[in-house]
Amino acid sequence: MLFNSITFILFFFWVLVVHYLPLNWSLKKAHLLLASYVFYAAWNPPFVLLLWFSTLVDWQMAKHMDKQVSKRKRKTWLAISLSANLGMLGVFKYADFLMANFNQLLAWLSIDMQFAEPGLILPMGISFFTFQTLSYTLDVYFKRLKPWDSFLDYALFVSFFPQLVAGPIVRAKTFLPQLIKQRTVSVNHFSVGICFFVFGLFQKTVMADVLFAPIVNQVYENHEQLDLLSAWLGGLFFSAQIFCDFSGYSMCAIGLAMCLGLTLPTNFKSPFTAIGFSDFWRRWHISLSSWLRDYLYIPLGGNRMGRLLRYRNLVITMLLGGLWHGAAWTFVIWGALHGLYLVVEQGVKHVFKSTPNLLMKTLLAGMTFVCVMLAFVVFRAENGAQAMNILTGMMTSSGGATVIARNAWLNIVCVAFLLMLLLQWFIRDRKLTNVITQTNGIIRAVILSFCLLLIFISNGDSDAFIYFQF
Numbered sequence: 221m222l223f224n225s226i227t228f229i230l231f232f233f234w235v236l237v238v239h240y241l242p243l244n245w246s247l248k249k250a251h252l253l254l255a256s257y258v259f260y261a262a263w264n265p266p267f268v269l270l271l272w273f274s275t276l277v278d279w280q281m282a283k284h285m286d287k288q289v290s291k292r293k294r295k296t297w298l299a300i301s302l303s304a305n306l307g308m309l310g311v312f313k314y315a316d317f318l319m320a321n322f323n324q325l326l327a328w329l330s331i332d333m334q335f336a337e338p339g340l341i342l343p344m345g346i347s348f349f350t351f352q353t354l355s356y357t358l359d360v361y362f363k364r365l366k367p368w369d370s371f372l373d374y375a376l377f378v379s380f381f382p383q384l385v386a387g388p389i390v391r392a393k394t395f396l397p398q399l400i401k402q403r404t405v406s407v408n409h410f411s412v413g414i415c416f417f418v419f420g421l422f423q424k425t426v427m428a429d430v431l432f433a434p435i436v437n438q439v440y441e442n443h444e445q446l447d448l449l450s451a452w453l454g455g456l457f458f459s460a461q462i463f464c465d466f467s468g469y470s471m472c473a474i475g476l477a478m479c480l481g482l483t484l485p486t487n488f489k490s491p492f493t494a495i496g497f498s499d500f501w502r503r504w505h506i507s508l509s510s511w512l513r514d515y516l517y518i519p520l521g522g523n524r525m526g527r528l529l530r531y532r533n534l535v536i537t538m539l540l541g542g543l544w545h546g547a548a549w550t551f552v553i554w555g556a557l558h559g560l561y562l563v564v565e566q567g568v569k570h571v572f573k574s575t576p577n578l579l580m581k582t583l584l585a586g587m588t589f590v591c592v593m594l595a596f597v598v599f600r601a602e603n604g605a606q607a608m609n610i611l612t613g614m615m616t617s618s619g620g621a622t623v624i625a626r627n628a629w630l631n632i633v634c635v636a637f638l639l640m641l642l643l644q645w646f647i648r649d650r651k652l653t654n655v656i657t658q659t660n661g662i663i664r665a666v667i668l669s670f671c672l673l674l675i676f677i678s679n680g681d682s683d684a685f686i687y688f689q690f
Contacts, residue, residue, distance in 0.1 A: 221262045224425050231255070249372055253376045256380055270343055273308070282356060313546075319338065345386060348387050373396055382484070394483075395482075414479065416478060418671050419671065420475060424468035440454065443613075454597075460637050460640055495576075
């Protein structure tokens with residue numbers, strides 16, 4: 221079920237009706253859990269079994285782990301949890317990639333032997349819910365959290381439908397306490413949730429799918445011969461597309477949860493206003509970057525073991541972060557680029573320890589955005605050759621075909637792109653919730669009506685969210 225489909229609107233309306241009936245809170249949670257399984261089953265019913273498997277394994281492993289005094293035995297139960305979740309992720313997400321590369325290695329070694337790729341279907345959201353359940357067992361292992369008493373609460377934490385298939389990745393220690401007692405939702409809080417949902421849909425269906433995606437697709441489909449302007453617009457507009465697409469999903473999820481009286485973490489905070497790459501990762505896909513920081517970078521040693529090992533930890537973390545996004549070398553390269561960016565940034569900070577002035581901050585913000593955009597060119601590419609063609613087009617001032625027509629529509633898209641950047645700078649250091657609540661009610665209603673109108677007009681051209689494939 222896509223958020224912008226009539227089916228989902230009817231589904232969520234039913235969820236709201238039951239949620240606000242005068243029923244026992246446990247019954248309402250059971251209904252939310254059932255609704256979450258129905259939501260996930262709408263994509264591919266058999267894959268609900270994987271969701272159940274991950275839920276049951278980590279529930280049991282955390283219980284066993286907590287009973288052990290011996291660190292070795294605690295590690296054993298943690299290893300079972302890691303093996304089950306990462307093994308499931310490896311089989312469904314990376315088996316084809318590994319087998320294809322193994323076959324290429326055999327061919328390179330002139331060994332006349334080829335193995336068939338499994339060709340498994342990737343379960344929707346598997347990268348998200350496996351990381352979510354792992355955060356629970358890891359927190360129990362590190363004694364940051366005691367095993368939860370209610371299995372119903374835990375199962376709902378794993379499968380809560382608004383963020384199930386594309387995040388934000390929620391931590392058990394922030395979500396589970398919200399399930400102890402039903403929260404009262406005020407009219408104002410509910411209306412803010414609706415605003416989040418509508419603004420998220422607007423970002424996805426209008427900004428990402430109607431404005432930016434057609435031009436990006438045109439550039440990537442004609443990547444072999446590109447003029448300078450087309451190559452740059454393709455790179456810039458894909459950065460805008462993936463932000464509007466993914467941020468739009470996160471806003472929808474946060475808004476839906478607000479309507480149900482639950483809070484999900486902020487996943488984006490004006491990332492294209494970042495001053496430096498560390499700042500970018502504090503603003504982009506925050507739930508993943510903080511997960512990688514807490515459960516990978518810090519356990520590796522973080523910045524406690526000297527500069528060289530810190531650089532190693534940064535590169536390993538970003539490589540695995542890239543691989544988390546998909547089973548392709550383009551994602552690995554994208555992660556490696558961000559690892560390199562962070563290493564260079566740390567090296568520069570070590571040499572130049574003075575605080576940058578306003579001019580320097582402006583230059584650093586521009587450089588950060590350009591470098592992030594160049595990495596996104598690789599992220600979007602289907603293979604290395606496609607990425608190199610577009611990057612080469614960006615560096616070549618002559619030659620290449622004019623792929624993008626210079627017309628009024630292009631001007632509209634360029635204006636939308638600039639407005640998106642200006643809006644990010646406007647709310648850079650503000651909470652979106654505060655911006656919405658502080659906006660005059662009439663102005664808010666006009667903006668919502670305008671967004672809804674454009675959503676209804678553009679709905680037929682909308683695609684699935686980009687991060688559904690991860």
